[in-house]
């Protein structure tokens with residue numbers, strides 16, 4: 602078991618009252634619905650990581666990013682501990698592309714109050730905290 606705490610970035614893209622989620626495959630949390638995101642790289646700025654992961658995974662670009670909440674979660678088997686920094690992407694146009702078909706079964710616009718199940722642990726933790734995206738109608 603790796604006992605280091607890792608930092609993950611989850612990018613929140615909201616459009617018309619729906620949030621963009623992808624169904625994971627091929628790694629831990631397979632089958633779970635998650636935000637676009639990934640590991641913060643050494644020396645990388647938080648917003649730069651959000652922009653990079655969003656582009657790598659969906660092909661989308663945002664005009665600006667705003668820092669959101671964070672969660673701390675131990676999950677999986679063997680257990681891993683992630684600090685997840687959520688970043689809100691604003692003024693995103695275009696439709697998401699499944700850029701990494703080996704890692705994502707597909708992107709879907711989802712209602713915050715009716716998320717497809719199961720939800721990836723850090724996002725479930727955020728939902729359970731009662732937080733909601735501010736631009737969610």
Ligand code: 8DG
Nearest residue numbers: 609610611635636637638639640683684685723724
């Ligand atoms: P990378 O190694 O290329 O940076 O990442 P990736 O290939 O995109 O892997 P990932 O599994 O999507 O993301 C890496 C880790 O980031 C993941 O194992 C757990 C962590 N992570 C969180 N929260 C979130 C989240 O909301 N969405 C995503 N996609 N990953 C998250 O802690």
Ligand code: MG
Nearest residue numbers: 637638639658
């Ligand atoms: Mg990812």
Ligand code: MG
Nearest residue numbers: 638639654657
């Ligand atoms: Mg990635």
